[in-house]
Amino acid sequence: MSHEQDYAQLDEAWAALDAGEPERALELSAGVDEALGETWILRATAALDLDDVAAAQTAAERAAELEDEDQDAELLAVRAEVALRQWRIDEAREKLERARTLAPNAALLLKLALVADLDGDLGKADRLTREAQRLDPGNVPPPPRLSESEFDGALHAAIAKLPEEFRAALEHVAVIVDPMPTLEIVGDDPIQTPPDLLGLFTGASRLEAHEEAGAELPPTIHLFQRNLERSCVDRAELVEQIEVTLLHELGHYLGFDEDGVDELGLG
8 A cells, every 4th residue: 555545544544533433443544554653643542432541552652653752743642642541640731731832722722621620720721721712612612610509409400300210219329529530539440430521430339239238338429510511512411411420320329330321321
């Protein structure tokens, strides 16, 4: 395959990624010259879309062997995303800032806003988000923000709409609203819980509690307000997403795995 054909194939693979087809993107990259750094950047990006962080790290490291990271914002961005998914926040921030210097764009600024939220600097996160909106106003709407009391009201409205089985289950589950997830909350396997997750169930499910009478952690649902707001374009969508996330995490308490929750239509 000629270099011209390689790049045409990579363009098609990137288009597949943009269309939400990471498996197809990987298939298209299979015959492309592996001496091209972009081949590995694409594979790393597709692996991240598939939640295969280990494969993404391997591909990103291979890309870094072939390309000069100091001159490649795309490579810096994908390596930052790998670091972020592994909760190496300082490394992710450093690479995102370097990428921003090379090629500032809204996507980088939004990632930096996420990092600022993880750092607890909500004001900086909002400033970065506004800067992203100025760069790309058509694709970056302002996130809906709720006060503590407004969010609490939306949560109680969501609880009132729960099916009876789920509402009864809440009598045994604490619901905590946190601004953002932390390593302390996500526990021993952080790669399985990305920093932009919307909610998380911790502790023993109802089934496990019956089987293991001395379960150490009480069943708890964490809702992450800043990430929920980040995922929505307006207040109505945010209120709906709070309900969906609450249902999803309650499904885990009731003993459903991810596939089971998705089958219930709660994913």
